[in-house]
Amino acid sequence: TTRILSESSQRKTICIEGSFEGNTSPAIVILEKKPFSGQNLKNILNTESILSKDFINDIYGNYECFPKLEYNGIKTTIIHPATEKHIKKFESQPIHLVEETPDLYESITYPHLQTEQFDLTWVHNILEHKSEVDRIVFEDSDPTNGFILLPDLKWDGKQIENLYLVGIVNKKGIKSLRDLTGEHLNLLKNVMEKGCNAIEEKYKLPRSKLRVYLHYQPSFYHLHVHFTNLKYDAPGIYTEKSHLLTAVINNIELMPEYFQRATLPFVLKETDKLFLKYEEK
Template sequence: KSPTYDLTKFHLKRILSNNSKCKSITLLGTFPDISETDAAIVVFEKNAYRESDVATEVPADQDADSSPKPSYFSTDLQVRTDFINNIYASFQCVPTQELCTVKGTVIYPATEKHIEKYSICQKYIINETPDLYESITLPYITSSQFSLDWVYNILEHKQETERIVFEDKHPENGFVLLPDLKWDGRNVETLYLLGIVRKRDIKSLRDLNASHLPLLRNLRESAKQAILERYGLNPNQLRMYFHYQPSFYHLHVHINPIRNDAPGIWCEKSHMLDTVINNLELMNDYYQRASLPFVLYEGNKLLELYDKQLEVRQVVAQELSEADEAPEAFT
């Protein structure tokens, strides 16, 4: 059951991260009205620009009686001049209220694992062989992972049902397509959808084999078609990929337009759906035989386990001390 809270009653304890590139800030705190101890994570993120919001002329399809759509250039734009120098000018602008909306995301109650995920820290790459997966990663993810309740709520139509864009109910090859939590839902340029498979026994990329090809091909084609119909986006302009390691061990595909740098898109984490399909066409147990690199964060218990075996952190320390002793020509 989802707890109800009043966002205005949030009490800040600590800033977990402040990203000037994504224009987002992640906060740790509580809702003291409900509990003094349960942790809450609040993320505020400025929205990307919608191209329709910079219109300077009334669109032809707008009927004359309806109120005008908000625009940055409406008469209530407040402008303060910083400076004007020759052909260059700098201003601080406050647009009409509607365009100042900020996207808020709340995780409540948040676990230690959520706090770790949302905090900035050192990262390390592990090149995970199938043996390392079996002996270290798999036992860890089996004993400690985020709850998948939100995924099952979507599949069982208990939550977010009205947000579903497309659904294929086939028990083996079916999936649900819906907006990702990260999407503001307003701006097609920043579209971010998730394709969540119906089958519950595929934890991640590692579990995929050639028997899943019909599912993957169906997801690729049906999702493209549904996105074309709903949002008018060219299927050849979509990026479809898996994360490894994912945060949630129930197979899902991330989908967003290539022209936009989606939040949290990292090459070290992403495996294109097309490549995955092709690898499985070439070798049916590719993902049980491949070494797959992935990133671990400082503070994650899995890093401690890998560090014990592979001395992931120590290598860095050694390299630095070797650099200290480098010949003069290099210093």
Template sequence: MASTVKKMCDSSDSKKRKIEDSPPDSKSFKGFSIERVLREDQRTKFVCLEGKFKGNEDLAVVLLEKEHFPTQSLGRLLSNETTLKETLKNDIYSTYEATPPTDLSGFKTTLIYPATQKHVDKYSEQDHYIIRETPALYEKITLPCLESSNFSMKWVYNILDKKSEADRIVMEDPDPDSGFVLLPDMKWDGKDVDSLYLIAIVHRHGIKSLRDLGQQHLPLLKNILEKGTNTIQEKYSVAKSQLRVYFHYQPSYYHLHVHFTHLRFEAPGFDALRAHLLEDVIDNIETCNDFYQNKSLMFTVRENQQLYKDYKENGYFK
């Protein structure tokens, strides 16, 4: 009898834990409490928060970003549907606090849940440092670090296997060697073409980054460039000459992917310390097969990153 009661209690505790570990209400942030502001960018109207949902010890990271002004709704924004409260008046200059219609006052949010400490570190405000990675440093420090990284690739494989975001895929080439899926990046709302941002994720596994690319990957790279730009031209009326098509180094995750952004959009990481244009990569490999195995590459690291810590332990920063 005691054994039966114990099993019933264990079952009840198990169910309770399962309920507490379940995802939060997808229609609201009910029960969410902010523990700290990880990062804020007033220029881009972006803030990143760390917190928890009531009754659950799992960490949550929430990204909040103001939406762009919808061109087709500017007339409504500048009508009597928007209320104004004057905050300054000086000669011909006036400033106001404006409250727009409810349906035009939204913001974009991304929830990472449950989040790990690595996610918290990634989105926290921290100092950046430049590393000039030689091939020897890559083999000695970078490669062992990324191989020991426990960042999950499950979300990437879910996309490739159509378990998640299948309805967001803009185009797909299913070829296992030269194929890829093209879909909007989470940073893009899918509406404002001036801030267009899509990602091509290759089907082929085992290509971690720019460092792994060689002549055998040229059909894949050329296929991404041709079909990716053609699809964007057809679907969004953005010409190839108006696109940045590039890799990040270091990438944010180690499964090969290519970024497509509109020239008018200053996407995170489009600068010279991180972005490598796809056409330049193709040209470099055609010139020299092992170009990216022999080239020194520069990139930035954040002080909370394990890669920064590993380089520091090896005496790189003095």
């Protein structure tokens, strides 16, 4: 049995929950149409592609194009076995904006994070070179200010139009924006500088064409920074979710305890356990 968790015509994605034959553990499959690449246009606009006519009216014609199989792939992400937290994450639900004061963070959010968060084994596997070593784009091994830069799961690592990389810091124990203080400025500046330089060197995309930011709340609680193509309408780039790294650095330079004193907004789904705790308050 399968069911659709969510779908987006804008992003051309669909998330499905189901199970594989011979295995009862739940799985999530995310299907995403790839963006067009100028490099592949000649492989689509040629005589090997099949055109099916819909209609013609004067100078306007509508067709459906069927390119060769290798140019019609669908990016597929599989999470298996998927936990209830994964399912809730991808399931379409009503959402609410929460204004988190420092007091609310200490009394509600932080205690919740101590018991309810995604397992970080996969993050530690990357940092310890147990997994995804061949996907690493750049690495600074410094234990305090270093990080590993690699493609996000949402990116195929090829098409620059939707470039999306993640910088995962080596230092453990920094969960989110709320933990950042003046002592982390060198770390943040290092991620910004070396991350942007590595992307420009490998993908020829300069810093002025990159969006570099952090999420709050993040999807997992080990500090990481997102690097996306500025033209790409990536998930989670809106003002209630993302904080530009340059602004984060500037705020801390102005006030080292800024993120311990600021009210931070974030969005929660209606069935999220954290939202239910805020509702009880």
